Amino acid sequence: MNWTPVFAGVTKSQGLSKDEKEREKGPKMLAPDNTPLPNEIINDIIARHPDKTGDVLSVLEEIQQAHPLKYLPRETLDYVACRMGVSRSQVLSVATFYSFFNLAPQGRHTVTVCRGTACHTRGSKQLLDALKASAGFHEDDEAGSATSFTTPDFGMTIRTVACFGQCALAPVAAIDHEIYGHVSDFKLKKLVSAIDKGTAS
Amino acid sequence: MRIHDLDGLHDIRRTGLMKLLPGKPRIGVGMGTCGMGNGAREVFQALERELERQGVDAQLTPVGCFGFCAAEPLVNVHIPGLPLAVLGEVKPDDAAAIVQAIALRQPPLEKAICKIEEWDHLTGHVMYGRGLPELPHWNEIPFFKGQKKIVLRNCGLINPEDIEEYIAVGGYHAFYQATQKPNVTEIIEEVKKSKLRGRGGAGYPTGVKWDLLSKTVADQKYIICNADEGDPGAYMNRNEIESDPHMLIEGMLIGAFATGASEGIVYLRAEYPLAVQRLKRAVAEAREFGLIGDNVLGTSFCFDIKLVEGAGAFVCGEETAMIESLEGRAGRPRPRPPFPAQKGLWGKPTNINNVETWCNVPVIVARGGAWFSEIGTAQSTGTKVFSLVGKIRNTGLVELPLGTPLKNVIYDIGQGSPGGKRVKALQSGGPSGGCIPADNFDVTIDYESLAQIGAIMGSGGMVVMDEDNCMVDVARYFVEFTHSESCGKCIPCRAGLDQALRILKKITGGQAEESDIQDLEELGQMIKEMSLCGLGQTAPNPVLTTLRYFRHEYEEHLRARRCRAGVCEDLFLSPCENSCPLHMRIPQFLELTKEGRIADAAEMIWLDNPLPGSTGRICQHPCESQCRRKTVDAPLNMREVHRFISDQVFGGPLLDEVRTRLAGRRMAATGKKIAIVGAGPSGLAAGFYLALLGHDVTIHEAREEAGGMLRYSLPQYRLPKDMLSKELEIIAGLGVTFRFGQKLGAGVSLDVLEAENDAVFLATGTWKAARAGITGEESPSVWHAIHFLEQVARGEPTQIGQKVVVIGGGNAAVDSARTALRLGCEVTIAYRRERQEMPAIAEEVTDAEAEGVRLQFLVAPQRVVTDKRGRVTGIELMRTKLGDYTLDGRRRPMSTSEKIVVPCDNIILAIGERPDAEPLRRFGIHVRENDTAAADWVTYETNRPRVFAGGDLVTGASNVSSTMATGKAAARAIDHILTGQDRLPALLGTFDVAQAVPPEPEGGARNVSEEMPAAQRRANFAEVMRGLTQAQAAAESGRCLRCDVRETCSAKE
């Protein structure tokens, strides 16, 4: 096994409360782009999907979830292709086609802003823009195809979702999968600064 | 626990019923995702603790969602023998009281919104009990009225994680029945007879699809449930699976049995973790009970269900794309034929139906296809679940018989837009659907009717949009979505949507040309006709429907570079500026005021608005409704800050400074002559700007002084006339010449004006009173508001009696009432609708009431009552009640038979004014049906070149700032035509204003000016509002959140 889980066992408050300095160290600790998941774990996941219908998607979904940085390193994709007996191009095509899959490491925290229609009519674009701006991302419309933004220190990833199915609470945002309804930009800023400080739930 | 036969099923049913009606109180907490998002889990835990603490014996159980999302968390309480009480908006703090009530065997009524005495689960029936007359029945409250729950038959009433409760209400009985049919074709026939159509959007008959599959011979067949609910804004499938997963499993079982499929796959969105979890659990339970697996219910039928989580690709909702995805590839659609029924998953015959389609099946088998087909319309049978979201008060899941008129959903069930804004459109069917304008809300909801107006039913997402939503932005939003979701396989969709998005961005960015609209339209048609799959074929719908119904919004973006809704950020400074008809640079003058740069603030204000003393007092302040500060506490009091500045100017040495600065801005003389007819706010604004732009301006006015309605209609207590005169002096000081006593058609002739000037601007206003059409209206004691107000404004005696009734609900009505009151009368305002619908400024109504004006709502004038000598003694009013909603979202006042007579000496009619169109007609100017002048809505030019018209003459009676805005716009256009340059922006200039957003909202609570106490003000015409103090104005300015400063980047440093 060549991989040590960087943040395994580190609870949020421990990992984050040591404020700015700790965070500055973050990138160095987290940056290894190609940290693959140990093969044993991948093998286990593949073994759990003996039935061929839907297996590629499910396997990749589980592997991504198992990765502490919630992404699919290139090596992993190759390994999965070889192990499952499908072509590398097919696995890569799947991994790039579906918005669920990340090909780059994700931040320790994820803030997801819903860009569904109900949320859009209730101002989720402004929420997202304000959030991005406060995290230092330039508003660049031409490159507007990017759907996720990770801060350089891997502290936070901002992403969007097509709909949480929580439309009655629009606009909706989620912080590390905890859903918040009727979010205003003030409320979101507060929530985000709470995770910055490591005080979020 | 395996069930082998009917007896086995009955045994479980009995056990299940003991859980549903346990012989002791049962509390069900709605634990769908949306309930939990609103704190249902905390409520559940609190109830658990309280039951324990108070030692109360009751059964606490999670249930699904009952659909009324706006009232979440929902809790239902059943005390044996009594109806089930549904409680809304339950907080953990309510738990103690709820449990206390239950301990006393009383339902906790405080939070109860409705009751259920008995419930028809369609496959079974539950009697809860009768009583609780104080609570309405569930289907009597607006949200549920008219709903019919077939798919949602069990949702919110049973525990979704307990198969026994599902069986208790007749679950799996339909499946059992199906297995007993001698021939499976009977099942298919029943489904055909029901005329059930696919609920995923396309509406293909389910029975026909099944028939195809069952007739295909193959060693292996698949059925698939499409639960990849990809339409943003639609979440009914999530709720159906979360609240009642077994109905889906049973539907699939029946389908598999009827068509000979041995494997079922549910393709479910990964974004719905709770649905995944509940369905997994339900499948496991069903397997444990022998309902799926080998030899189901002791028959030879074998069937298994597998769950696959989709990974977020909208196109996978398309059936061939979904099959690709299930086979482990990117979800790109395949051309059809072959259809999945012939060659589907892994090349085997496959049938795909949507969640809701499957969920209808058990009911169809249980109750018969004929029963089902009687619900809905002839071609669209049954019900459909809609998610009603967006700008709507009652959000939630609504299940309706097909054929229900849309307006019932929006106004009766949904109760319109929150905050009283006007609903503008409904977006139905997600990115493949269209936008239905409010004028079309009488359409019925069924496949054909919706298709006819360019929308589709789709999966049932209904997103309501109001005035604050921009329809061009909506089109752009959807194209952005489909563009990024396009799989890229076919060119029309991939490249076409890209092009369409580019054009839409140009329009929303204010950079488009007139030809772009046409290009967009043609492009849309092309994509629609040439794309490979449903995604591309329907992707242009949002564009095409908005172009069809909201073309004026596109044109406004294009021609006026304006986004009225305040969404397209490139087109405005801030939401308040955008909503201000005069486009005052509000955040900037607030900043200047805050910094104490009063002279700069005054200069900027005057440049934006030449009558700030007047508007500062009487403007309708639309800015407040858009102010973002109201999400923190209350909107900014922008109106009174600019009044403060103008008061500062008129109260001291600043006046000279402002006059000097304005004069300094006057551009070099152009030598062009312009005649303006009418010295009301519109003509004055036009004159002001044209003079500053260097033209030679003369204003011709019929009356003996300038000001129009401001002088001759607005009462002194709201708008002191000496202040108005000072404002006029500034305008005159800039070189505008006034000629009084010049009436159009009498003293001045349009032909002469036209010949002697380079341009003419007509702004003669609306000085003709509308008639009420009631008997006795001609009596000399019945007056029209504008005449009465003018008489008082001129200081002429009125011979008003003791008691006065004012008819109407607008500002003129309130002004007349308060004026009459000051003349010593007893006054009643009679209005045919309710208070919140009065068009008058709300503060004015409150003030009137405080002064002692009586308000009578829901009455319509019938006739003037006179005595033998013809003297008015009263007015007969008919009581009205509010009936149906009309298409404008208001309820129609309907006559009742009840009449009342209100005794009075005078009646003042304030029911509207119109322009005097005669002189215009004579000069060949086009006049609309309502007597207003027809003019271009951007330039205000009439059909006669270089003759412009503006103000109320064009718009009909409006308000001061809107009417001034037309003058300002016309001035810009006139100048542009005469000089060949668009020079107004340069005239307005830019100011050096600090660009910093306050990190936290500052400045505390809203500041309002002191008012003279009501008791003092009733006796005289002294001004009521005293104006903000210096400290107040500074503090108020500091409250601004500076929406004009766009946070761009790197705020983190």
Ligand code: FES
């Ligand atoms: S649109 Fe945002 S949750 Fe559905």
